[in-house]
Amino acid sequence: MKPHIVVCIKAVVVKTVRGRIVRTPDLLRLNPFDLPAIEAALQLKAQCEGTLTVLSMGPPSSRIVMAEALAMGADRAVLACDRRLAGADTLATSTALAAALQKLAPYQLVLFGIRSSDSDTGQVGPQTAAALDLPLVSGVHRIELRPGGLRVERTMDHWVETFEVEFPAALTIRPEAARPRHIPLGGLSEAFDQREVELFTAAELGVSLNRVGEAGSPTRVISIKPITHERRCRLLAGEAAEVADQLMEQLLAEGLVD
Amino acid sequence: MPLKKAKDLSSLLPDTGLMDRLLTDKHRAVRRSVRAFCESELRPIAAEIDEEARFPWEVVEKMAALGYFGIQVPASLGGAGLDSVSYAITIEEISRVCGALGLCVAVHNSVAVHPLMAFGSEAQKQRWVRPMARGEKIGAFCLTEPNAGSDAAAVSATAIPGEGGFTINANKVFVTNGGVADVCLIFARTAPSAGRKGISVLVAERGTPGFVVGELENLCGMRANPVGSIRLNDCRVPLDNLLGREGGGLTIGLAALDVGRVGVAAQAVGIAQAALEEAVQYAKQRRTFGVALQGHQAIQMMIAEMATRVEAARLLVYRAAELKDRRMEFTKESAMCKLFASEAACRVTDAAVQIHGGYGYSKAYAVERYYRDARVTRIYEGTSEIHKMVIAREVLQGT
Numbered sequence: 255m256k257p258h259i260v261v262c263i264k265a266v267v268v269k270t271v272r273g274r275i276v277r278t279p280d281l282l283r284l285n286p287f288d289l290p291a292i293e294a295a296l297q298l299k300a301q302c303e304g305t306l307t308v309l310s311m312g313p314p315s316s317r318i319v320m321a322e323a324l325a326m327g328a329d330r331a332v333l334a335c336d337r338r339l340a341g342a343d344t345l346a347t348s349t350a351l352a353a354a355l356q357k358l359a360p361y362q363l364v365l366f367g368i369r370s371s372d373s374d375t376g377q378v379g380p381q382t383a384a385a386l387d388l389p390l391v392s393g394v395h396r397i398e399l400r401p402g403g404l405r406v407e408r409t410m411d412h413w414v415e416t417f418e419v420e421f422p423a424a425l426t427i428r429p430e431a432a433r434p435r436h437i438p439l440g441g442l443s444e445a446f447d448q449r450e451v452e453l454f455t456a457a458e459l460g461v462s463l464n465r466v467g468e469a470g471s472p473t474r475v476i477s478i479k480p481i482t483h484e485r486r487c488r489l490l491a492g493e494a495a496e497v498a499d500q501l502m503e504q505l506l507a508e509g510l511v512d
Numbered sequence: 513m514p515l516k517k518a519k520d521l522s523s524l525l526p527d528t529g530l531m532d533r534l535l536t537d538k539h540r541a542v543r544r545s546v547r548a549f550c551e552s553e554l555r556p557i558a559a560e561i562d563e564e565a566r567f568p569w570e571v572v573e574k575m576a577a578l579g580y581f582g583i584q585v586p587a588s589l590g591g592a593g594l595d596s597v598s599y600a601i602t603i604e605e606i607s608r609v610c611g612a613l614g615l616c617v618a619v620h621n622s623v624a625v626h627p628l629m630a631f632g633s634e635a636q637k638q639r640w641v642r643p644m645a646r647g648e649k650i651g652a653f654c655l656t657e658p659n660a661g662s663d664a665a666a667v668s669a670t671a672i673p674g675e676g677g678f679t680i681n682a683n684k685v686f687v688t689n690g691g692v693a694d695v696c697l698i699f700a701r702t703a704p705s706a707g708r709k710g711i712s713v714l715v716a717e718r719g720t721p722g723f724v725v726g727e728l729e730n731l732c733g734m735r736a737n738p739v740g741s742i743r744l745n746d747c748r749v750p751l752d753n754l755l756g757r758e759g760g761g762l763t764i765g766l767a768a769l770d771v772g773r774v775g776v777a778a779q780a781v782g783i784a785q786a787a788l789e790e791a792v793q794y795a796k797q798r799r800t801f802g803v804a805l806q807g808h809q810a811i812q813m814m815i816a817e818m819a820t821r822v823e824a825a826r827l828l829v830y831r832a833a834e835l836k837d838r839r840m841e842f843t844k845e846s847a848m849c850k851l852f853a854s855e856a857a858c859r860v861t862d863a864a865v866q867i868h869g870g871y872g873y874s875k876a877y878a879v880e881r882y883y884r885d886a887r888v889t890r891i892y893e894g895t896s897e898i899h900k901m902v903i904a905r906e907v908l909q910g911t
Contacts, residue, residue, distance in 0.1 A: 279537050283544070318537040325541070436553075437545035439579035439592035439602070446538040447593075 257304035257362040257421065259295045262351055262382065263288040263323060265316035266372040273478070277313050284319040287367030289434035291427040294397055295365050296327045296435070301399050305329045307358055311339055311350050320451040325441030326434075331449070332358065336456040341468030344373075348381035350466045353459035355386060362421035363404070368393060368428050376426070383424035391417050395430040534830060535597070542598045546605040549578065558610040561736040562881050565728075567692055568613070568736065575617065576647020580606075583621050585629065589637060591645040596771075596833035600778040604829075607782025611885030612736035614782055618775035619688045620644070623768040623893075624651025624697060627713070631756035631764050640695050640715065652693035653772070654684035654716075654742055655765060661686075662898045664765055665708045669700035669744070673758075677751055678702065678714055680722075680744040688892070691728050691738025694718045698744065699765060702758050711761035715753040722747030733884030770843050771836065772893045773850035777829045780850075780857035780889040784822045787857075787864035787882040791818065794868055811867060818860045825853035844906035851899040854889035861886040 366379030585591020607614030
């Protein structure tokens with residue numbers, strides 16, 4: 255059987271409007287950490303003649319990034335899209351994605367970017383794998399196809415760990431794994447004019463509504479505020495040796511060296 | 513030393529405000545993909561290829577693989593099958609990083625591929641458009657001669673019909689892409705005594721005996737584009753190389769230029785956008801009299817005028833492109849967008865140099881290149897003065 259690979263992707267917010275998150279197409283981008291995962295999947299797909307589905311959860315405006323993934327070479331794009339899925343934290347998101355993945359079964363491999371560039375938790379991949387009881391290797395930077403599975407590598411504390419995994423499995427992908435291809439204009443033309451983004455409603459996911467969206471989220475963001483780092487400049491005067499002494503004194507006093 | 517570029521320029525992204533309602537998600541995705549390509553592949557070499565006047569084949573081949581050489585050619589002929597607004601956005605984004613390559617792609621798509629699509633037979637499309645759409649062959653438009661340019665009817669090149677073909681003698685100058693072009697549209701007199709109605713378009717291919725590529729021009733701007741002369745000395749081409757009908761050359765030329773102007777206007781918008789971004793960045797970082805430049809009202813006035821000109825020019829360009837997509841008359845709008853955008857680009861790049869002060873006059877800063885690249889947009893594909901004539905004629909005849 256030809257392997258079916260699913261890459262879970264996210265439309266991230268690149269800018270807030272007066273401190274509020276607005277998810278209009280011009281303010282959404284395909285999460286840059288998902289691009290290497292899509293590329294890795296495309297390369298695997300080419301090697302094993304498999305098929306590639308991209309899956310996301312988000313508002314209808316996420317369609318633009320799904321179309322971009324289709325233009326890169328995905329065969330199918332599925333968006334879990336329903337107001338009742340809105341306001342989800344990472345757990346509720348993982349629950350919804352796991353339910354969508356069950357609808358997309360059979361699949362052999364599920365890939366995630368290592369994290370997202372907006373909320374940046376890195377939790378959705380591992381949680382989704384756990385929800386589906388899939389073996390997971392996180393932070394993978396090298397993938398090699400083997401009969402019935404993969405050999406993958408990741409780096410932990412300056413050690414390279416090599417794993418052999420059997421299908422079905424899940425991986426979170428580090429950016430070093432693959433350099434994403436550029437999107438061809440003809441691919442965009444086809445994606446927008448001839449291809450469709452399939453929508454799954456909350457009801458179609460077949461999951462209890464109190465486990466998804468805001469209702470299914472045990473955590474909430476109370477507020478967001480930017481952190482500003484103040485930079486000060488102090489000029490030290492005198493001979494080089496004196497300046498060096500003054501600099502050391504200052505660094506010691508501030509506990510920056512010992 | 514050039515100052516470091518700050519990360520967030522999103523407030524300057526063109527797809528904000530009113531444009532949100534004018535552009536589709538497909539147009540947005542086109543802009544993003546072209547911008548991402550140009551930032552990663554073209555930005556690192558843009559200053560160097562200008563300095564060396566080098567045509568960057570290594571990037572051109574990647575552009576070709578992504579469909580940049582057949583933007584509006586249908587997929588059935590190997591193109592990307594996009595609309596004119598997408599074409600304008602693509603040219604704008606390439607030019608935002610490198611005017612010379614924006615020029616190469618614009619000329620190839622607009623005045624070389626487009627006339628072949630609009631006036632060519634099915635066999636001619638298969639023969640030339642198909643490889644051109646894949647960027648395997650680069651196109652050029654050969655109208656200008658030492659004594660004919662804006663005055664297109666003054667061409668003196670000849671293509672004398674004879675047994676099985678035409679014998680062309682021509683001296684074409686300032687040919688954009690001239691040094692690398694494979695497929696050239698030659699404007700020549702097939703009936704030397706028939707005046708305006710004696711001009712036809714012949715396709716001449718590099719490699720044909722008598723086809724000579726002359727010296728390249730040493731230009732002020734757009735230096736990475738191999739602009740040069742092409743001479744045809746008793747160059748024989750078959751009858752099948754006649755584009756459209758005999759004597760229909762000026763009709764093809766004018767139709768091509770209507771499309772070409774939108775491309776040049778889009779180039780001008782891209783260059784102006786780049787200059788605006790650099791100026792804003794510099795105004796935030798450079799300090800004078802104890803404050804950042806942006807705190808001075810004189811600078812604020814300049815930035816406001818620059819941003820307004822860029823936005824107005826962009827709207828005129830998209831409007832002309834949109835009219836073409838709707839198959840509506842767009843000669844006036846095409847002339848207006850070209851006139852306004854090219855004049856805007858010169859003013860905006862001039863102001864960007866002014867904001868940079870002495871550094872803006874140095875090759876260490878990109879605005880110096882933008883300033884040089886912008887200048888020619890007021891000259892080629894019809895000068896500003898010619899466009900005022902076109903606009904005045906359209907306005908006066910239309911009322």
